[in-house]
Each structure stands twice: as structure tokens, then as C-alpha cells.
Amino acid sequence: MEFDLEFALEAVGPLLMAFLQVTLVVTVAGSVIAALLGLIWAVGQRELPTPIRMVLTWVLDVIRMTPLPLQLLFAVAIFISFDGYRRFPETDVETIGMILGVAVFSVHYSTYMAESYRAGIESIGRGQWEAATALSLPRIRVWRAVIIPQALRATLPSLGNWAIAMFKDTPFLLVILVPEMVAKAKQLGGASYQYTEVFTVAGLIFLAASYPTAVLMRKLEKKLVY
Amino acid sequence: MEDVAKRFGKNTVLDGLNFTVERGERVTLIGPSGSGKTTILRLLMTLEELSGGYIYVDGDPLTYAKRGNRRVKLPNKEVTRIRKRIGMVFQQFNLFPNMTVCENIIEAPVHVLGQSKEEARAKAVDLLDQVGLRDKIDAHPSSLSGGQQQRVAIARALAMEPEILLLDEVTSALDPELVGDVLEVLREVARETDITMLLVTHEMQFAQDVSHRVLMFDEGRVIEEAKPEVMFNNPEHERTKQFLQAIL
Numbered sequence: 001m002e003f004d005l006e007f008a009l010e011a012v013g014p015l016l017m018a019f020l021q022v023t024l025v026v027t028v029a030g031s032v033i034a035a036l037l038g039l040i041w042a043v044g045q046r047e048l049p050t051p052i053r054m055v056l057t058w059v060l061d062v063i064r065m066t067p068l069p070l071q072l073l074f075a076v077a078i079f080i081s082f083d084g085y086r087r088f089p090e091t092d093v094e095t096i097g098m099i100l101g102v103a104v105f106s107v108h109y110s111t112y113m114a115e116s117y118r119a120g121i122e123s124i125g126r127g128q129w130e131a132a133t134a135l136s137l138p139r140i141r142v143w144r145a146v147i148i149p150q151a152l153r154a155t156l157p158s159l160g161n162w163a164i165a166m167f168k169d170t171p172f173l174l175v176i177l178v179p180e181m182v183a184k185a186k187q188l189g190g191a192s193y194q195y196t197e198v199f200t201v202a203g204l205i206f207l208a209a210s211y212p213t214a215v216l217m218r219k220l221e222k223k224l225v226y
Numbered sequence: 227m228e229d230v231a232k233r234f235g236k237n238t239v240l241d242g243l244n245f246t247v248e249r250g251e252r253v254t255l256i257g258p259s260g261s262g263k264t265t266i267l268r269l270l271m272t273l274e275e276l277s278g279g280y281i282y283v284d285g286d287p288l289t290y291a292k293r294g295n296r297r298v299k300l301p302n303k304e305v306t307r308i309r310k311r312i313g314m315v316f317q318q319f320n321l322f323p324n325m326t327v328c329e330n331i332i333e334a335p336v337h338v339l340g341q342s343k344e345e346a347r348a349k350a351v352d353l354l355d356q357v358g359l360r361d362k363i364d365a366h367p368s369s370l371s372g373g374q375q376q377r378v379a380i381a382r383a384l385a386m387e388p389e390i391l392l393l394d395e396v397t398s399a400l401d402p403e404l405v406g407d408v409l410e411v412l413r414e415v416a417r418e419t420d421i422t423m424l425l426v427t428h429e430m431q432f433a434q435d436v437s438h439r440v441l442m443f444d445e446g447r448v449i450e451e452a453k454p455e456v457m458f459n460n461p462e463h464e465r466t467k468q469f470l471q472a473i474l
């Protein structure tokens with residue numbers, strides 16, 4: 001087997017472009033939204049009346065236990081069944097794909113993040129709740145000022161890990177034909193059947209982005225300990 | 227407290243308990259471990275659900291009210307209204323570790339009493355002066371000793387200007403050399419204010435100095451009550467004698 005270095009170097013530009021325009025955008029937007037949704041689910045699971053809480057827990061379980069690519073296809077199918085493409089004629093197909101992708105990634109990963117938050121919330125001692133009650137703090141204030149800041153400290157490292165996991169799952173976007181980096185690599189390689197080079201470059205770009213993030217997360221984790 | 231009962235599952239801790247504390251009175255609860263002293267304070271702070279009976283604060287029912295011969299649970303809003311008049315200091319301090327000393331103290335005055343931040347901070351400074359920790363106003367609780375943390379917790383409770391202060395073994399989690407400062411602060415609160423105090427403590431000298439009355443508990447009942455001098459020097463009940471001998 002031969003490795004065509006020149007071809008590989010040529011692929012760096014377009015792949016990096018796809019990486020910045022799709023992979024990174026979906027990961028960043030997806031992580032932020034997932035972190036917010038996850039928090040809402042976790043708080044909901046403690047505050048909502050029992051029947052609603054049970055439904056919520058069940059829905060979260062269903063989402064967590066079905067595969068992400070299937071959920072992507074499902075989202076597109078629903079979009080089509082509501083005549084989505086015709087309703088937004090101005091918007092190009094790739095953008096719609098990305099929006100659906102961000103939505104599915106956010107919801108999917110929010111279910112995992114909710115679990116992390118739940119553990120973080122549970123790790124807060126009963127004394128904190130009791131002190132808040134003794135001061136008659138309103139419930140919303142207890143969450144905002146006492147519980148969430150402390151839970152976040154405990155949860156942040158794990159949220160970071162989920163964000164990295166999401167990042168590594170972005171190639172699934174190719175099942176709904178979003179031109180993210182791996183799809184782009186496949187397309188570039190396909191022209192001359194030189195796949196090894198392009199996939200190597202794509203892999204290295206992934207590694208170059210996720211490895212420093214992981215190291216940073218670990219440092220952060222150490223800093224966050226009281 | 228009227229006919230107060232508390233059960234944890236099948237374990238009946240309090241049953242048909244009655245006692246009254248006058249406004250401005252300072253009462254110490256003593257009794258063997260497991261006799262229900264903490265439970266009484268926690269019921270008053272609404273940290274435990276009342277299984278039976280009624281608690282009145284200045285004539286107002288706290289969590290349950292008598293309507294005819296029915297016992298009805300009061301809505302949260304009503305409970306909170308009464309609860310604001312009660313403050314508590316815990317054995318484990320329970321300061322909020324994510325907030326500075328000042329933030330700990332002003333949190334409730336600002337968000338419950340509706341004071342402005344400036345007003346609340348000015349009061350926090352006064353309170354910290356009182357407990358001897360003015361220079362720690364912007365410190366984080368984790369940088370303070372246990373004794374200092376407990377004094378901040380006292381300041382935090384006082385910032386709500388409670389009419390009733392509950393103190394549950396506030397020095398038992400402290401190293402012996404740190405106990406003195408905390409008790410000194412409480413002595414001063416007792417001297418300078420007319421806050422009603424309900425305290426559980428094993429510091430008998432302190433109890434004798436600050437309290438008007440001592441209640442001896444055993445198995446969820448008041449078996450003896452007396453002025454501190456009488457209770458500690460000349461108890462009537464055999465159980466009380468045994469208990470006092472064991473801890474002195």
C-alpha cells in the first residue's frame with residue numbers, strides 16, 4: 001500500500017473547512033443546548049408532580065436506549081411528513097440537515113447529561129436543602145443560588161465528556177446527508193479511490209481537536225474540587 | 227406544642243408531647259441520645275413532617291391547623307409566613323460553600339425579606355462584628371475553621387431577625403478549643419436580644435448561664451422541668467440524676 005502524502009495534504013484544506021463549518025458548529029451548538037435541556041430534565045425529575053415525572057423519565061429512557069443514527073433518520077422522516085422542505089423553500093437542504101442534526105444531537109445527549117446532573121444534584125448533602133428551608137428561601141432561589149451552582153461543579157467534568165462523545169458521533173450526520181467532515185472525506189477519496197489518505201487526515205483532525213479538550217477537561221476537573 | 231406526635235415508619239419518637247415556651251424565654255432541652263430532642267427542633271423548623279398534633283407560634287398554627295375537629299394541613303405559603311419568624315443553627319453549620327461569608331448572610335434578607343443588597347450588607351457587617359469575624363466578610367466558608375463557620379452560621383440566622391432561634395448541639399462538631407468562642411457569641415445574643423431560644427446542648431455550664439428553664443426528655447416525653455440551678459444541682463427524677471451523672 002502506498003500513502004500519497006501530496007494528496008493527503010491537498011485534502012487538509014477542504015476537510016478543515018467542513019470540520020469548522022459543520023462538525024464544530026453542530027458540536028458546540030449541540031453541547032450548549034443539550035446542557036441546558038439536561039438541566040431542565042434533571043430539575044423536572046425532582047420538581048414535577050409524579051405522573052408527569054414518570055412520563056418524562058420514560059421518554060428520556062426511550063431516547064437514551066435507541067440509536068442516534070436512527071433518531072436522525074426519524075427526524076428527517078417526520079420533517080418530510082410535515083412537508084418541511086416545501087414549507088422552507090428558501091433554506092437549502094444542508095442547512096435544514098444541520099438544524100435537524102443539532103436538534104437530534106441536543107435531545108439525545110441531553111438525556112445522558114440529565115443523568116449526570118442528577119448524580120451531581122444527589123451528591124449535595126441534605127444539610128444544604130435544610131439550611132435553605134430554615135432561611136425560607138423560595139424554591140427557585142434554592143435551585144438557582146444553592147443547588148445548581150454546587151451541582152454544576154460536580155457535573156461539569158462529566159458534561160465535558162459527553163460533549164466529546166457528541167463530537168465523535170458527528171459522522172453519523174452522514175446518514176442524513178449533511179456534508180460534515182467524514183462525508184466530505186469520503187467524497188474526496190471517492191474521486192480517485194484514495195480513501196486511506198483522506199480518512200487519515202479526518203482522523204487526525206478529530207484527534208487534534210478532542211485530545212487537547214480532554215486534557216483541558218481533566219485539568220479543570222482537578223481545579224473544581226473544593 | 228400540643229399533642230405533638232412524630233413517627234418514623236413504625237418507630238414512634240414523640241407521642242402526645244405538650245409544652246409551651248414563652249416569648250423571650252430561653253429553654254434548654256436535655257436528655258439521652260435518641261430521646262427526640264433534635265426531632266423537636268426539626269419539627270419546629272418544618273424539616274420533618276408532623277405525624278400528629280399541632281405546633282403554634284404566637285398563637286398561629288405552623289404546619290397543621292384545627293378546623294372544628296379536623297386536622298388540616300396548611301398551604302406552603304402560610305407555612306412560610308410563620309417559618310420566617312424562626313431561625314436555626316445546625317450542628318454541621320451547613321453554610322453554602324459556593325457563596326462567600328457575606329453572600330451567605332445576605333442571601334435570605336435580600337431574597338426573602340426583600341432588603342436591598344446595600345442594606346443587607348451593612349447589616350451583615352454589623353453581625354460579623356458581633357461574632358468577631360468582620361475581616362472574613364469576603365472569605366469562602368472552606369477557608370474558615372469550624373468555629374468560625376459556626377459563628378457565620380449564627381450571623382446568617384440572626385440576619386433574618388428571627389423571633390425564635392433553634393440551636394441543635396451547635397458546638398458538638400467543633401474541636402474543644404473552638405467551642406468557647408461560639409458559646410461566647412451565643413451568650414452575648416442571649417444578653418443583648420430578647421429572641422426566644424430553644425437549645426439542645428451538652429454544655430451544662432452554658433445551659434445554666436443562658437437558659438431560664440431546662441426540660442429533661444426521655445423517650446419523647448418531658449419527664450422533668452425546672453430552673454437550671456435546680457435541674458443541674460438538685461434534680462428530682464432518678465432518670466435525670468443518672469443522665470446528668472453520665473455526662474458530667
Ligand SMILES: Nc1ncnc2c1ncn2[C@@H]1O[C@H](COP(=O)(O)OP(=O)(O)OP(=O)(O)O)[C@@H](O)[C@H]1O
Nearest residue numbers: 234235237239257258259260261262263264265266
Ligand atoms: N430521619 C429519620 N428516620 C428514621 N428515624 C429517625 C430519623 N431521625 C431520627 N430518627 C429516630 O428518632 C429518634 C430520636 O432521634 P433524635 O435525633 O431526635 O434524638 P436526639 O435526642 O436528638 O439524640 P442525640 O442526643 O443523639 O442527638 C431516634 O431513635 C432516631 O433513631
Ligand SMILES: [Mg+2]
Nearest residue numbers: 263264265395
Ligand atoms: Mg440530636
